[in-house]
Every structure is written in structure tokens, then in C-alpha cells.
Amino acid sequence: MTELDTNSWQGIKSEVMRRISDRRWQPGDLIPGEVELAEEFGCARATVNRALRELADSGLLDRKRKAGTRVTLNPVRKATVEIPVIRKDVETRGKIYSFDVLDRKDLAPSAVLRQQYGLPASAPLMGLWTLHRADGEPFAYEERWINLLVVPKIIEADLETLSANEWLVRNMPLSRGEFTFSAGNATAAESRLLNCPEDAALFIVNRSTWVVDDAITAVRLVYAPGFSMKTVV
Amino acid sequence: MTELDTNSWQGIKSEVMRRISDRRWQPGDLIPGEVELAEEFGCARATVNRALRELADSGLLDRKRKAGTRVTLNPVRKATVEIPVIRKDVETRGKIYSFDVLDRKDLAPSAVLRQQYGLPASAPLMGLWTLHRADGEPFAYEERWINLLVVPKIIEADLETLSANEWLVRNMPLSRGEFTFSAGNATAAESRLLNCPEDAALFIVNRSTWVVDDAITAVRLVYAPGFSMKTVV
């Protein structure tokens, strides 16, 4: 049997999911309270709580004190996209990773750039242009700005050996990030770098990361044609 | 103060994150066990457990019985993308949603289609071609296949009033889903429908959903130029 007992939180979670997909508990319905369910399932309230909390986290239930727990009316699918370091991404595809740093500049950012990425007015920046390769073929082209106020040590790092991407993940393990996924036509420069026709449709990721309120880095990643990002709910 | 006490699970979570970003606990390091931390923070082990479990879920810690808890060596960013019903998506952008069903066919699927979407050999399908609009302008073009074996009731639904998208979310609240995000050049047909130049770069989402092991629906969504998907970590 693949059945779980209803006195484990996972078992209760499945049972509740079953009742929802059964439509015994329909969207919008109030379901029994934790104490009542604990009695029914013959377990402690904490166990029921764990199960219901997880379902609420994944957007299937709405819980409010005093109001009780309801089946969500318009469930919002929450897909978790795993965003590994680019090297891992390439290696997962069974290819050999390499990269070239095309250019690197340490400079004060232009006003435009500062505004675009929400960088402090006086921040010294490092600009990095990198081409990531899979089995030698262009995989993604990266433009990156790094705030040297927050990460001064990166100046001395050997970014030809360990990519900035990876250096930052290792040295700044904690950060808030904002990702934007979009599509764009290859510019002339991008088509040369990525070895694809001009105007080819490219998958683009923009990413900004902060530690507390300090902008660390802003990246624009342009993937070679054929790239796709997969995820499971 | 924004500080939380270290005898609440959230407080402990922040304190652990602080120690990681401090580099007091570096990637790969073994951190103290739950009992030890519970003593240090003056709380119950369950409280420490809750904090550490959440950090492990978000990929920051690696936990193994007997081996203990370590700071993850190569953290994988896990971004959660919220995928609302298209109507919501449009409305969130402050626009008025509408849609047109361009075509609809109830038929047996071609062998190609079956294989592509992992559909059962004998499944009767409904094919739906829909144009979603925001303030009347094309927003996204949808090709959808629905497995009528699993969802026979949808035949009688009025899909001109409530989109299939929304009907399914309401009537099949629980499903596994697989999403693929990519970019593609507009075909001639797509450029007409989405009112954009041929070869324009378009953001494409492919989605397949199952209930248990039964394929419910397969969708290809092509968004008009300028679309982007945002998420926060």
C-alpha cells in the first residue's frame, strides 16, 4: 500500500487533498477546525496544524484566525523554479562548462545605470561581460554590474577561474533577489556572440540581488536559442 | 526594533541566517545540533527544528540524520513563480480582461499529439484555440488540448463565458503540473493574432497537468511581445 496513516501529518495532508479533489470540500467551503479534525483522525492538534499549514503555504487553503480554514477559491499555482549556478545548469545537461570573460571595467556607474538598477549614487561598480559555454558552444551571454561598496573583496578574486556568478554565490550566500523572465530578439552583437541569426528569439533573465537594502549585483542573462526552463508543481 | 526574540522560530531563523551571512558558519560547515541550539537560545527543541527545517526547505541548509546539519555548499536559488489564472494576470496589470474562442474541436488526437503530450491512446480530446485580451489588445494566444475521459463535464460547460483555463482551475483544483518556459519567433499566424511583426520574440509557456496519472490538459501559451514574468526570492 502507498497509503499513509491519518495520524501522520503527511497522511492527513493527503486525506485533506483527497477530500478537496473529491469535491467533498469545495472551493470556498469552510472545513472543520483543527480540534475537530484532530479528534476525527485520532491525533494531536499540532499534527493537523502541520498538515493544514503546508496546504495553506502551497495556496490550497486559506486560513484565518477565528474565521477558520477554507478551500481557496482561486488557487494560484506556485511553481518553484530552481536557479542553479550556470555551471551546474550546463553540467546537468550533460555538457562541459567553460566561460570567457570578454571584458571587465571598474568604474563609477552612469546615472542611467544607477537608476535602472537602484544603485547608490556614489557606488563604484565593476562591469563584467561574460560568455558561458556548453561543450564549447555559446550557452548564455551575461552582462553584470557588481556593487564594489558591498563586495570589495571581489576585486582581488580571480574571476577567470571562478565565474563571478559562482564567486558571489559562495561569498554572499544570503540575498534577496528579483528575477524577470522575458523574450527578446537577438541584437547584432548578441547574434555574433551566441552564434545565431540576428533577430532570433532569445530567453532573457534579468536578476537583481540585495543584501538587506544594499544592491549587490544586477545581471542580464541572454540564453542561446533553444534554451528552456523547466519546472514541476 | 525589528529584532525578534531568539525563542521564536522566526527569531531563530533570522539568527541562523545572520550567522551564515556573517560567515561565522561557512558553506560546508557543520552547525551545532538541535539540542545544543535549543539550550543556547533557551527554547524547546521543536522550535529550533521548525527554524532549521524551513531553512533546509529553502535550500540554505543540508540536514541528515546522524550526520547533522551543514550550511549548503552550492545553494540553489529557489524562486517561486506564481502562475495565476490569465484573467487575474491581466487584471493585476490594471487592464480589462476578455477572450475569444477562435476554434474548438472535439476529436480523437493524432498519434503525434498523443505522444507529445503523453495522452492515452484512445483518449477523446477537445482542442481549443483561444485569444486572451487585455483592454481589447491581444495578450496571449492559447492552444489547448483537454482529455475528455477525465473531464467529460467540460463538454457541457459554456466556455465562451468562463475560459477553459478558469473552468479547469475551479473544477480540478488539484493537479500535478509541468511547466516549460522558453522563447520563440512569431510564426506568420501568431504575428497576425498577436498583432506583432513576424519573427518577433515571444515568451512561451508550455504546461501539462495530470491528476494522479491521468493527463488532463496540455497548453501552449504564446504571450504578446513585451510580456515578462517577475518573481522575488
Added chain:
DNA sequence: CAGTGGTCTAGACCACTCG
């Protein structure tokens, strides 16, 4: 086989918010 995390319990108090 021993130590760690994983889970469960019974009980308690608190915080929010609906009526």
C-alpha cells in the same frame, strides 16, 4: 550501534479577528 534529525503528544497561552 549510537547519535542525529523527524515526528508525535498533551497541554498551554497568545493573537488575531469576526460577529
Added chain:
DNA sequence: GAGTGGTCTAGACCACTGA
């Protein structure tokens, strides 16, 4: 004000797995 979920505790047993 009262009822619900949110959290914490102290203790217990279990399950996995590294030494």
C-alpha cells in the same frame, strides 16, 4: 467577547545513517 489558528513546551519514540 469568544472562537479560531499560531506558537511554544517538555517529553517521548522512531528512523535513518555514519563511524
